[in-house]
Amino acid sequence: MAVKSGHERVLMLVKALPHAGDKHGETVCCAGVTPERKWRRQFPVPFRYLEDQKFIRWQWIEYDWRKPTDDKRPESQRVQEGTIRPGKEMPKKERAEFLHPLIVSSTLEAANNGATLALIRPRDTVFTFKKKRPEAINKERHGYTAAASQLSFLTQRQKPLEPCPYEFKFKYTTDDGRRHENICGDWETAAMFYRFEKISGEKDALRKMDETFNIEYPERGMVFALGAHSRYPDSWLLVGVIRLDEVDQLSLL
Secondary structure, three states: OOOOEEEEEEEEEEEEOOEEEOOOEEEEEEEEEOOOOOEEEEEEEOHHHOHHHOOOOOEEEEEEEEOOOOOOOOOEEEEOOOOOEEEEEOOHHHHHHHHHHHEEOOHHHHHHOOOOEEEEOOEEEEEEEEEOOHHHHHHHHHHHHHHHOOOOOOOOOOOOOOOOOEEEEEEEEOOOOOEEEEEEOEHHHHHHHHHHHHHHOHHHHHHHHHHHHHHHHHHHOEEEEEEEOOOOOOOEEEEEEEEOOOOOHHHHO
16 A cells, blocks of 8 residues: 655755745745655745745755645655755765766656656756746746735745746757757756846856856766656656766776
């Protein structure tokens, strides 16, 4: 009989862009792996309202969960409110070797293994950006404003999230030789834009992102985290862009 609830310890790798929904308000879909390298998806996580429960990429967290009734993806867990406990951050020197066994050649390989989360090593990557249309930004802004208004009076108030004015994309090749193009749904990529913009303005922020994703990350090593859509399982979304060293196969022997 399938386990329907429990306690989990997970190394966090993914925070997707916040979703503004009618049911849960503003929430984030997160994902990571257990010490045994098993994928886990956490939803819904009201990340901006977690107060002392916030976490970062590469940080271990613990939480209680229940199996969702409206999400059949095997890795998905509904996080019980108030149970997240952030822990230690994984040292940089341990990351590549820990994640290396999880890397697959393509999302097709992952799907054939029954998985709906995958880590791939993209090749020949091209990062691009495009200004969003005003009507698209206004639609997102309206959604975030409506989501913020759904909060309980007991919840810490936050300003409605401001949509990122740019859409980021990656073109890349997987190890099976196929060429892909994905819109980047990684929240940390959007956060990078705002961080650079605050320091040196919009134009320079985009230049720095271009250097980061078209030069630095490909040269130093990069992986993509992708997840299958809950309603369209053949559609895989790019939800994490992760700087990760290449691993020398001899070092694993």
